[in-house]
Every structure is written in structure tokens, then in C-alpha cells.
């Protein structure tokens with residue numbers, strides 16, 4: 199049997215339709231045992247931070263938010279305040295002239311502006327216009343999609359925050375960047391090509407705003423003209439930013455501040471140059487704390503349970519049953535609060551992100567730059583929201599590895615375009631360099647999708663490597679690597695010789711999973727033991743070995 203999918207478009211449509219069918223069933227979901235409407239803390243220092251953040255936020259009211267904004271203004275100082283007021287007044291008076299100058303500059307500019315905005319842990323289908331979660335209110339994400347393009351086969355090569363983020367900055371696989379997990383012992387290697395210095399050298403004005411979350415890694419002195427960030431996870435309320443290295447406490451909701459810094463950069467930048475701006479949101483990471491003003495927005499919504507909620511894992515690796523009982527599974531975590539309540543929190547967090555996109559689009563429209571600014575919207579990894587009885591990400595199943603990927607640029611892309619080519623998180627950095635006219639360094643492992651949107655590349659990549667490394671803080675998912683083609687997915691759980699008592703699937707390793715995504719888009723039938731699929735299994739195993747060799751995976755196939 200050939201590995202090439204004769205009609206690969208159909209596979210992806212199946213995934214979307216399966217979820218859409220669920221989405222249309224709007225009757226109340228069966229209620230689970232609800233003992234408390236809270237999330238229990240995790241052992242991870244990051245999540246304990248989030249927990250503290252949650253407790254603090256419950257006491258936060260709209261009054262506090264307003265008070266916080268006033269306090270911030272107080273701190274600016276009187277002279278600063280007068281200067282800012284005067285320059286704001288001057289800007290208003292001079293605005294039409296400045297904007298027309300920007301329009302002229304944009305029209306004559308050779309290379310486009312680029313904004314890459316990404317959330318944390320947003321599911322690939324968590325955009326209203328995708329249709330599977332009709333309760334979502336994301337009019338501006340919808341606008342990016344319906345007036346731009348939807349790369350509906352977009353994936354991460356590791357479904358975990360820090361490794362994926364290291365790839366988004368460098369175009370390299372985690373086993374090359376060195377950021378193989380979220381732990382503070384996981385360090386970015388020194389010689390890895392971070393994208394910003396290349397863009398700065400090419401004449402771009404460069405900015406990074408918001409969450410980075412790559413352990414022991416700083417973006418200072420990495421070719422950025424403007425950097426407003428914070429260490430680690432940050433907190434949803436009263437977050438302390440570091441603005442160009444200067445400690446800057448804020449009051450109120452983090453997403454609002456990220457949105458504010460984003461607009462500030464655009465207003466103050468050198469308009470003679472094109473710009474590139476990364477915007478990393480803390481939302482919608484666990485804690486799932488919305489702005490109080492949106493807290494009750496979805497209180498009357500009841501969300502249907504996912505189709506694979508009661509997966510029994512027949513013919514599947516044994517770690518899944520254990521994971522289901524853990525903090526990253528429904529029986530260990532989600533049953534502690536109402537399923538719909540979790541979805542309401544996620545939906546409300548997304549509203550604040552969407553507000554920022556709305557303001558961004560309005561500003562670019564006003565300056566005349568909307569048509570030739572490429573806006574890319576994505577997430578650092580996917581998310582199980584009850585699918586397969588799981589919570590969180592990490593595993594190589596579709597819910598975990600797929601991310602949203604919307605691209606808006608009227609000059610380049612027709613409204614409502616849908617791309618089926620598989621794109622990866624490692625493709626971002628080379629794509630940005632390609633648009634900037636910079637030669638892509640050989641050590642960047644992703645490939646530019648510029649030829650895709652220019653209509654020069656129809657097929658896209660045939661296959662790609664996935665990797666996940668066991669993390670002691672969350673011991674339920676074993677180390678795994680795999681390969682995904684348009685039609686098939688092969689997952690390998692190797693024997694890595696880990697003797698830790700908490701390492702899963704002891705005595706069973708190595709273990710294989712094989713899925714035919716064309717006929718089983720929900721990944722419920724493992725074909726690895728199916729004699730009729732032996733040929734495909736062999737081909738996929740060879741493909742994985744080849745991918746590991748080509749990408750320099752240490753130790754290779756096991």
C-alpha cells in the first residue's frame with residue numbers, strides 16, 4: 199500500500215466535520231460530579247504560580263482593574279504625564295499627515311510587515327469561524343480567517359510549551375535547540391540561529407511582546423528594538439513586565455497589557471522601516487482566568503462532551519489509562535469541576551485576546567498598512583479538552599499536535615483561502631526570513647511556506663518528525679517519537695532505559711501505534727498489530743528512521 203493519500207483533503211475534512219457534528223448538538227452536556235468549581239494545584243512550580251494567580255484574581259474586581267490603571271498613571275510621574283499628553287495631542291493633530299506618510303512608505307516598501315501572534319494551549323478549532331465551538335466569541339480571529347487564509351493542517355513538532363517556543367524562535371527541532379522539555383534544566387544551546395538578528399540586519403524594526411517561557415533564555419541582546427516580557431509563566435493579574443530590561447509592575451489583566459504594549463510599539467516605531475513583531479499571550483493557559491468583565495459572558499452556555507470522552511483505550515498503550523486518572527486526565531482533574539465551566543473560562547480568556555486583534559486591525563487600517571502586513575495567528579501547542587478522556591497536551595494524537603494557523607494579508611492572500619499543505623512550528627522562522635529577502639541559514643530545519651501562498655508549491659511536505667521527552671514533573675506520558683504523513687501516523691514508545699519508578703509502561707516497551715487518519719480520523723483503532731497493515735507499518739518505521747537521521751535526532755531510532 200502506498201503512503202501517499204490519494205485524496206488527503208478528505209482526511210482533514212473528516213476531523214473538522216466530526217467535531218462540527220458535536221458542536222451542533224447544543225443540548226446541555228450530562229453533568230459530571232461537581233465537588234468544587236476550582237482547579238486543584240499541580241506539583242509543578244509553574245502551575246503553583248498559576249494557582250496563586252487564580253486565588254489572587256478571584257479577589258480582583260472591575261474596581262481593582264480601574265484602580266490599577268489609575269495607579270499606573272500616577273506612577274508615570276507629572277513631567278512624563280505632561281510630555282505624554284502634549285505628544286499625544288501633537289500626534290492627534292499631526293495624525294493625517296503621519297498616516298499618509300506611512301501609507302506612502304508601505305506602498306514603496308519591498309518587504310512586508312509581519313506580526314506573529316500566538317496564544318498558549320489554544321486548541322486548533324478554538325476559533326468561532328471554524329464551526330466546531332459555536333459558543334466562542336472571536337469576531338476578529340474570524341476576520342483573520344474569513345478575510346485571509348486557514349492553514350488547516352498546522353502542527354507542532356513537540357506539543358509542549360518551551361520546546362515549541364524554542365522552535366518558533368529558531369526554526370529548529372527541540373533536540374537541536376536543546377529545549378527538550380519545560381524544566382529549568384533544559385537550556386537553549388548557544389549556537390542556535392534566533393530569527394531577530396537576521397531581520398534587524400535586513401532593515402526591520404523588531405519587537406517581542408508578552409510571554410516567552412523558554413527556561414534560562416533571554417531575548418535581551420537578540421536584535422530586538424523593543425522587548426516587553428516577563429519571566430516564566432507570568433500571572434494573569436498584576437503581572438510584572440520587564441520593558442527593555444526595566445522592571446515595570448502593572449495592575450489589572452495581563453492580556454490588556456500585552457495588547458497595550460503591542461499598540462504602543464506600533465505607534466512609536468520608526469515608520470521608515472518595515473517591522474516584525476512577535477506577540478506571545480499568556481492566555482489561554484491553565485489557571486484559565488478571564489478578565490472579570492468577561493467572567494459571566496458564557497454562563498448560560500452548555501458545551502457538548504467530545505466524541506472520544508469515554509475512550510476505553512482498547513488496543514492502545516497502557517499509559518493512557520493511568521493518565522486518565524492523573525492531573526492530565528478527566529478522572530483525576532476534570533471531574534473536579536464542571537466541564538462546561540472549563541470551556542466558559544477558556545472562551546472568556548479568548549475574548550480579551552480577540553479584543554487586542556480588533557484594536558490591532560483598526561490601527562493598521564488607520565495607518566494604511568493593513569493590506570501589506572502579514573498577520574499570522576497560532577498557538578504554541580494543541581490541547582486535549584476532554585478528547586480521549588484527557589486534559590493538557592504532550593501525546594502525539596491530533597488534538598494535541600494540531601494548532602490554529604490563520605494568515606491575513608489582503609495583498610497576498612484571497613479571502614477565505616484554505617491550505618491543506620502541512621505546516622509546522624519550525625517553519626515560522628524560515629518563512630519570516632524568506633519574506634524579508636534574507637537567505638535562510640542552513641541550520642534552520644523548517645521550510646518557508648512563502649511559495650505555498652504564492653501558489654508555487656501545491657504538495658507541501660510529505661512527512662515530518664514528532665518528538666516528546668518524558669518529564670518527571672508530569673510522569674504519565676513516556677518518551678515518544680513518531681512520523682506523520684498526510685494519511686498515516688506512526689508513534690513509537692522506545693525503551694529509553696529510564697529506571698525511575700514513575701516512568702510509565704515499564705516492562706512493555708517498546709510499543710508501536712499506527713493510525714490510518716483517512717479512515718479513522720479520531721484515532722481509535724491502532725493498526726500496529728493488524729496483519730493487513732504490516733506493509734504500511736514497515737514503511738512508516740523506515741520513514742521515521744529517515745526523519746530521525748535527517749534531523750540529527752541523538753541516538754536515532756530505538
Ligand SMILES: [Ca+2]
Nearest residue numbers: 318319359578
Ligand atoms: Ca503551551
